[in-house]
Amino acid sequence: MGYEHIILFAGPVGAGKTTAISTLSEIPVVSTEAINTDFSISNKATTTVAMDYGQISLEEGHLIRLYGVPGQERFDFVWKLFQERAAGLVLLLDESAKEPLTDLDFFLDRFAGVLNHGVAVVGITRSELSSSKSLSACCTRLQQRRLKVPVFEVDARDREQMVVLLTALVSMVQMRETQLEAD
Amino acid sequence: MSMSPLAPTARFGIEAPARAAAAAPHQHALAGALARLASDRHRYAHVRVRIADVGTLELDFNEQSFRYDFDRNQLPRCMHSQRYVLTAILAHHHTPAGDTHRVGRLCDLFWIAGLASATDLPVPPDTPLKLVQWPNFPQLPHKIEHIQLCGMLSAQPMSLREIEEHSAFDSQRVRSFVHAAMVAGFLERCSETEALFAPAPRALPKRGLLSRLLDRLGLLN
Numbered sequence: 001m002g003y004e005h006i007i008l009f010a011g012p013v014g015a016g017k018t019t020a021i022s023t024l025s026e027i028p029v030v031s032t033e034a035i036n037t038d039f040s041i042s043n044k045a046t047t048t049v050a051m052d053y054g055q056i057s058l059e060e061g062h063l064i065r066l067y068g069v070p071g072q073e074r075f076d077f078v079w080k081l082f083q084e085r086a087a088g089l090v091l092l093l094d095e096s097a098k099e100p101l102t103d104l105d106f107f108l109d110r111f112a113g114v115l116n117h118g119v120a121v122v123g124i125t126r127s128e129l130s131s132s133k134s135l136s137a138c139c140t141r142l143q144q145r146r147l148k149v150p151v152f153e154v155d156a157r158d159r160e161q162m163v164v165l166l167t168a169l170v171s172m173v174q175m176r177e178t179q180l181e182a183d
Numbered sequence: 184m185s186m187s188p189l190a191p192t193a194r195f196g197i198e199a200p201a202r203a204a205a206a207a208p209h210q211h212a213l214a215g216a217l218a219r220l221a222s223d224r225h226r227y228a229h230v231r232v233r234i235a236d237v238g239t240l241e242l243d244f245n246e247q248s249f250r251y252d253f254d255r256n257q258l259p260r261c262m263h264s265q266r267y268v269l270t271a272i273l274a275h276h277h278t279p280a281g282d283t284h285r286v287g288r289l290c291d292l293f294w295i296a297g298l299a300s301a302t303d304l305p306v307p308p309d310t311p312l313k314l315v316q317w318p319n320f321p322q323l324p325h326k327i328e329h330i331q332l333c334g335m336l337s338a339q340p341m342s343l344r345e346i347e348e349h350s351a352f353d354s355q356r357v358r359s360f361v362h363a364a365m366v367a368g369f370l371e372r373c374s375e376t377e378a379l380f381a382p383a384p385r386a387l388p389k390r391g392l393l394s395r396l397l398d399r400l401g402l403l404n
Contacts (some may be wrong), residue, residue, distance in 0.1 A: 003391060011225075012264055027385075030362050047235075053317055056390075056396070056399060057399075058395040058396060058398070059395055059398065059399070060395070062392065062395055066394065067346050119337075132287060132288045132291070132319070134284070135288070135319060136288060139316055143315075143316075148287050148314070148319035148337055149303075149316070150320075150333070150337075151319070152320060152321045152322075153319055153321060154321050158321075160321075161321035163400055164320045164321045164325075164330065165321065166396070167327065167330050167393070167396065167397070167400075167402070168317065168320065168330050168333065168334065170393050170396050171330055171331055171333070171334025171335070171337075171393050172334050172338075172387060173392060174334065174387075174391045174392045174393045175334055175335060175338040175370075175385065175387075176335060176338070178338075178385050178386075178388060178391070179338055179382065179385060180390070182383075182385065
């Protein structure tokens with residue numbers, strides 16, 4: 001009998017959550033995209049309104065379930081639904097956003113439930129033209145918050161990069177589970 | 184011709200011939216010179232590196248950044264170059280590199296240099312080491328074992344001996360990782376207090392979730 005491991009993808013609208021799950025999933029993503037009517041948040045044509053779902057099946061019945069939650073705060077009831085069961089959190093931040101550090105703090109606070117029993121990794125997207133300033137700033141902020149969370153610059157469309165991010169997260173999930181078993 | 188390490192007060196640092204001759208061949212390469220610079224990072228503010236047939240690197244220790252005027256993909260390859268000139272630049276002589284230069288984090292440059300240089304570890308094997316920051320793996324050269332070792336070290340500080348004992352990797356691979364991570368500043372020595380309160384080291388499970396995932400992705404060593 002295998003186990004299910006739930007990985008949550010969170011972050012502001014337009015950070016690349018749906019794309020990241022599509023890149024990693026072995027099945028076509030089950031998506032709940034709807035026409036975006038709130039252009040004050042993002043100029044995307046569509047946006048996720050309930051969740052995205054993808055998966056990676058492993059041997060012996062183990063399954064990694066990838067859930068993407070909507071970025072808008074008005075859907076925060078969805079955020080709460082998954083936190084207790086999630087083993088890990090992928091927080092995607094848009095480098096080109098006005099204040100990525102504010103987004104980092106906001107989502108870390110709202111997903112503290114995952115951090116209490118699980119692990120997290122931050123992925124900074126859309127950083128093609130950057131000088132890694134957001135990366136350094138995020139690392140500093142996480143150290144200030146005493147959180148040991150890896151921060152990576154990723155292109156959510158790039159499978160190799162997303163696999164590295166997922167591998168890092170899963171390596172921490174595994175160590176956390178080993179610790180919990182020993183305790 | 185390689186010139187390293189830098190004389191502390193000179194604008195042009197030129198290594199004494201006798202010392203250069205005594206050094207092992209790999210120490211002549213740019214990677215070795217940068218690794219030595221990294222261990223002496225408080226000594227200089229700005230260092231310029233001209234690499235023959237490649238371009239120029241400008242290291243800014245105050246900003247913890249570097250600028251370069253060539254394709255980033257050339258960085259790992261040029262670490263093996265022995266045809267470079269290192270120049271320490273005094274603060275009042277320093278003029279910032281132009282806007283055409285690309286910018287990166289100094290720790291990323293030192294990680295690349297650390298991977299390409301000799302693995303002379305500056306720490307005794309029983310000194311506990313803590314992971315202070317993960318390398319930006321998607322943008323840096325790495326092996327899967329580096330991610331696994333970071334995952335292991337994210338749970339607790341470990342000494343080199345413990346890392347070797349609890350990981351499934353041979354000593355040379357572990358030492359290469361520890362050397363690069365220390366050169367880059369991603370791994371640091373633990374204080375005595377931190378070591379005292381650290382959880383007991385845990386081994387990488389032989390057949391855990393990670394190995395199943397790597398197997399599924401075709402990345403298992």
